[in-house]
Amino acid sequence: MRRTQLENYLNELLAIDQINDYCPNGLQIEGRDSISTIVTGVTASQALIDAAVQAKADALLVHHGYFWKGEPAAIVGMKKRRIQTLLQQDLNLFGYHLPLDVHPELGNNAQLARLMGWNNVGPLSGIKPTGVVMTSELNSELSAESLAEQLESILQRALTCFVPTEQPIKRVAWCTGGGQGYIDAAADAGCDAFITGEVSEQTVHSAREQGIAFYAAGHHATERYGIKALGEHLAERFDLTHHFIDIDNPA
CATH class of the missing domain: 3.40.1390.30 (NIF3 (NGG1p interacting factor 3)-like)
Known part of the structure; x- marks a missing residue:
């Protein structure tokens, strides 16, 4: 599918224009136009980015992305290395924070209730x-x-x-x-x-x-389960290959 098709579908599904958040929701780093393989994970850490590259993903979908309110604007150090990898690999990064928390079916809160x-x-x-x-x-x-x-x-x-x-x-x-x-x-x-x-x-x-x-x-x-459910939903609806990759975090 086309990147813009995926972006428009996700933005509408998660109703991002209805929620005031601490970060931009949607496409955060633009990559290649054609998407057939997606990787989902909780946080766009370097480890998850590297794993997505290894999985030959076209798009990485996360709950915790980049460009949070109040964070330093300079793209240096850790932030520079992460973004550099995404750009060099032409890998799209989508981030959905509060809209994913509150979605009544796929959201983190809804998925925790389902599990419990x-x-x-x-x-x-x-x-x-x-x-x-x-x-x-x-x-x-x-x-x-x-x-x-x-x-x-x-x-x-x-x-x-x-x-x-x-x-x-x-x-x-x-x-x-x-x-x-x-x-x-x-x-x-x-x-x-x-x-x-x-x-x-x-x-x-x-x-x-x-x-x-x-x-x-x-x-x-x-918060592992909302982004995983979102990836499974996209894979079923659009016949995409999906990999959920859990980068362990004790916090």
Whole structure:
């Protein structure tokens, strides 16, 4: 397919014009015009770029791309080496951040719910963009420890932080990635547990004092699944070759 065809389809599918983000969403580095093989991964690190080149990809699709607000504008050092490889290999780079987090089917939050088997899923009201924090009523109550075991088993990594409570878990809220700042909104909404990728010092105090179980399950680990689902969707719809490449990251 043509690069512009893929770009237009992705931009419309993920509704990038409806979301104010911290980085440009869409085509970030222009490469070759014809695309038959795509590689997806979480972050456009040098290791992922090199792996995409090895896989003979025409386009690399990531959740964490480049050109974030507030970062230095100069293309030097690590940024220069990454972009130089992309340009030398004529490899397209597409990045989708918040639009991928919140997509109701392919998004990181939706995919985490699918993996965990959570039903009755909906957005936490009052949080923008809609879908950046999700909630679910569990089919049956769990102990805080049982939910921790489920997360570790399904995500295949140890929790970074776990703050338990004695009360049973019935209603959960979650935000993949660096969403620890939403714990207070989850507590205010009456949720029994809040799950995200990262933890800050104050997060633990918020959890303890508000009686809400807290789980930091890894930024990378909670955000592997949206970009993978997006690649699988594109491969099926457009008969593309797709490789999801997971560059391990303990954070």
